[in-house]
Amino acid sequence: MTEQSPALDNLLTESRTFPPSEQFAAEANATADWYAEADADREAFWAKQAERLHWDTKWDRVLDWSEAPFAKWFVGGKLNVAYNCVDRHVEAGHGDQVAIHWVGEPGDTRDITYAQLKDDVSKAANALTSLGIEAGDRVAIQLQMIPEAIVAMLACARIGAVHSVVFGGFSPSALRQRVDDAEAKVVITSDGQYRRGKAAAMKAGVDEALEGAASVQKVVVVRRTGDNLEGEVPWTEGRDVWWHDLVDAQSAEHTPEAFDSEQPLYILYTSGTTGKPKGILHTSGGYLTQVAYTHDAVFDHKPGKDIYWCTADIGWVTGHSYIVYGPLANRVTQVVYEGTPNTPHEGRHWEIVQKYKVSIYYTAPTLIRTFMKWGADIPAKYDLSSLRVLGSVGEPINPEAWMWYREHIGDNRCPVVDTWWQTETGAIMISPLPGVTAAKPGSAQRPLPGISAKVVDDTATEVGKGGGGYLVLDKPWPSMLRGIWGDNERYRDTYWSRFADKGYYFAGDGAKYDADGDIWLLGRVDDVMNVSGHRISTTEVESALVSHPTVAEAAVVGATDPTTGQGIVAFVILRGAAGEEAGGAEAIQALRDHVSKEIGPIAKPRQIMVVPELPKTRSGKIMRRLLRDVAENRAIGDVTTLADSSVMDLISSGLKTDS
Ligand code: ATP
Ligand code: MG
Numbered sequence: 314m315t316e317q318s319p320a321l322d323n324l325l326t327e328s329r330t331f332p333p334s335e336q337f338a339a340e341a342n343a344t345a346d347w348y349a350e351a352d353a354d355r356e357a358f359w360a361k362q363a364e365r366l367h368w369d370t371k372w373d374r375v376l377d378w379s380e381a382p383f384a385k386w387f388v389g390g391k392l393n394v395a396y397n398c399v400d401r402h403v404e405a406g407h408g409d410q411v412a413i414h415w416v417g418e419p420g421d422t423r424d425i426t427y428a429q430l431k432d433d434v435s436k437a438a439n440a441l442t443s444l445g446i447e448a449g450d451r452v453a454i455q456l457q458m459i460p461e462a463i464v465a466m467l468a469c470a471r472i473g474a475v476h477s478v479v480f481g482g483f484s485p486s487a488l489r490q491r492v493d494d495a496e497a498k499v500v501i502t503s504d505g506q507y508r509r510g511k512a513a514a515m516k517a518g519v520d521e522a523l524e525g526a527a528s529v530q531k532v533v534v535v536r537r538t539g540d541n542l543e544g545e546v547p548w549t550e551g552r553d554v555w556w557h558d559l560v561d562a563q564s565a566e567h568t569p570e571a572f573d574s575e576q577p578l579y580i581l582y583t584s585g586t587t588g589k590p591k592g593i594l595h596t597s598g599g600y601l602t603q604v605a606y607t608h609d610a611v612f613d614h615k616p617g618k619d620i621y622w623c624t625a626d627i628g629w630v631t632g633h634s635y636i637v638y639g640p641l642a643n644r645v646t647q648v649v650y651e652g653t654p655n656t657p658h659e660g661r662h663w664e665i666v667q668k669y670k671v672s673i674y675y676t677a678p679t680l681i682r683t684f685m686k687w688g689a690d691i692p693a694k695y696d697l698s699s700l701r702v703l704g705s706v707g708e709p710i711n712p713e714a715w716m717w718y719r720e721h722i723g724d725n726r727c728p729v730v731d732t733w734w735q736t737e738t739g740a741i742m743i744s745p746l747p748g749v750t751a752a753k754p755g756s757a758q759r760p761l762p763g764i765s766a767k768v769v770d771d772t773a774t775e776v777g778k779g780g781g782g783y784l785v786l787d788k789p790w791p792s793m794l795r796g797i798w799g800d801n802e803r804y805r806d807t808y809w810s811r812f813a814d815k816g817y818y819f820a821g822d823g824a825k826y827d828a829d830g831d832i833w834l835l836g837r838v839d840d841v842m843n844v845s846g847h848r849i850s851t852t853e854v855e856s857a858l859v860s861h862p863t864v865a866e867a868a869v870v871g872a873t874d875p876t877t878g879q880g881i882v883a884f885v886i887l888r889g890a891a892g893e894e895a896g897g898a899e900a901i902q903a904l905r906d907h908v909s910k911e912i913g914p915i916a917k918p919r920q921i922m923v924v925p926e927l928p929k930t931r932s933g934k935i936m937r938r939l940l941r942d943v944a945e946n947r948a949i950g951d952v953t954t955l956a957d958s959s960v961m962d963l964i965s966s967g968l969k970t971d972s
Pocket of ligand 2: 735821
């Protein structure tokens with residue numbers, strides 16, 4: 314047998330650990346014995362989790378994997394997803410509990426109880442039915458973070474229609490692609506949206522998108538910006554209808570029908586960090602089971618006591634699973650905020666935490682690093698003592714960002730949970746349990762009870778402790794994707810072909826085990842650099858850079874190099890006022906030496922460029938492929954899912970380099 318090189322060299326070390334307090338551990342929802350219980354009988358464990366829900370008909374089989382990789386969970390079971398998220402809480406006497414504390418960007422607020430939510434969802438369900446929508450039909454939703462977005466999603470679920478939510482900031486062509494791909498019959502949108510204090514048109518873009526769209530019969534328009542929006546809202550008679558005209562007139566009585574456990578619930582396109590977005594299909598019973606279970610176990614959510622806030626947009630899977638379905642199934646009281654974190658000031662999030670006494674806060678590393686850049690004195694001005702659990706999702710969180718989050722937001726008291734998952738996995742897969750795990754900054758650590766994941770090499774052999782490789786999921790899980798919409802071939806090809814012999818799902822991410830066997834995510838395998846034969850992850854070099862006091866954010870890429878194969882090129886954003894002086898040649902040399910000291914001379918960047926911004930997707934992930942284009946002096950590639958396309962010009966024009 315030939316000797317296989319590991320898929321990744323394992324460089325960075327981290328030895329800090331933070332166990333939960335005794336009190337937190339004693340009161341936690343999830344306990345350590347769940348791991349053994351799930352290992353002993355995985356299907357029995359999941360069946361127990363499914364009992365969290367109300368089933369009109371109980372399943373007769375937990376899992377049917379006979380047509381792998383197409384799974385069926387809770388076979389024969391029937392349930393209504395919206396009933397589980399809303400009605401049953403009202404029936405259990407919690408109608409007066411606030412479900413949503415909504416905060417508009419301009420400062421207007423709405424508190425919506427479960428009883429009101431039930432009426433709103435019922436009316437919207439009746440409205441969709443009146444437009445001819447039936448179970449299985451697709452409805453596209455392009456809305457900003459307003460309550461109607463959640464109501465519209467639940468209304469679809471209630472009647473068995475399949476929603477496809479499109480991020481509110483996406484262009485007409487992105488919307489059109491998604492509408493056509495799913496053949497949506499109805500599109501739900503708004504007149505305009507508030508963004509950084511200004512009203513911007515939304516319906517106008519939707520109209521542009523839908524010109525000649527064959528499948529679309531009706532467009533429902535929520536009035537949000539009203540008279541604050543300049544110009545007329547374009548209107549197509551016969552096709553367009555105002556939400557308030559249509560929905561308000563409906564009856565609040567609606568009997569939820571029980572649907573098959575495998576009834577399609579939604580289609581959602583991935584972020585497009587690595588290429589063309591894929592239309593991921595999720596279904597009902599298994600999905601709702603796993604999002605409810607993980608929301609309870611990972612965030613330690615106590616219904617009726619906690620105030621929860623997930624800062625994601627409903628345009629991303631995090632918004633679907635951890636604003637809408639998981640939390641509402643668990644009778645959450647949650648904050649939903651419409652705007653950006655610095656409108657009208659950089660303390661907006663902390664002001665909201667203080668006002669609503671938020672106890673569980675779930676956000677993304679990109680935002681944590683932005684908060685670091687703005688400075689710790691901003692959160693210090695607010696009372697954040699209500700917080701008790703902090704979460705992170707979306708990218709690997711650099712250990713220094715994790716430490717900053719724990720210290721400056723969590724007062725060194727709140728457990729931090731780094732949750733790894735994907736649009737495709739539907740729910741959290743790898744994460745510490747806040748009352749069980751001694752947390753390590755920067756590590757997602759261990760698959761949740763019921764989940765199985767491994768780090769393997771090129772030959773699908775599991776690597777040992779200290780080894781790096783490919784992250785695979787070797788057992789099916791309830792909230793797994795059921796396919797790519799309309800393209801079974803692409804589904805098999807994209808996720809199941811790399812390790813087909815073993816039947817492993819390959820997620821696209823690299824990872825390593827540390828000496829304790831805990832998992833560290835190392836970014837996309839496509840981003841792995843090869844420097845003089847060493848396979849180095851971008852994440853580790855980025856984390857080393859971010860651990861330097863002058864650096865707020867870093868993105869690292871491998872650029873073709875005549876001597877080493879690839880050379881490491883780093884793009885860094887400097888922190889606050891440190892910015893100017895820290896950009897000089899000496900300071901850059903100090904950063905290179907710092908990386909060398911932290912992880913070894915092999916990882917020393919060939920070049921470091923100071924930039925004002927980094928290219929990110931609309932969901933906040935760094936798009937390294939565009940930086941690789943810069944580093945290799947190529948024309949910049951596809952930028953359609955970039956949050957701000959002017960960033961690339963800023964980077965190209967203002968480069969300060971050391972060479
Ligand atoms: P596309 O698949 O279209 O390129 P995407 O992978 O960015 O887009 P998502 O499904 O939104 O789309 O993101 C999932 C990915 O995000 C994971 O595969 C992983 O790379 C990254 N990720 C999410 N959470 C974490 C985490 N806690 N630690 C490390 N990486 C994470
Ligand atoms: Mg992906």
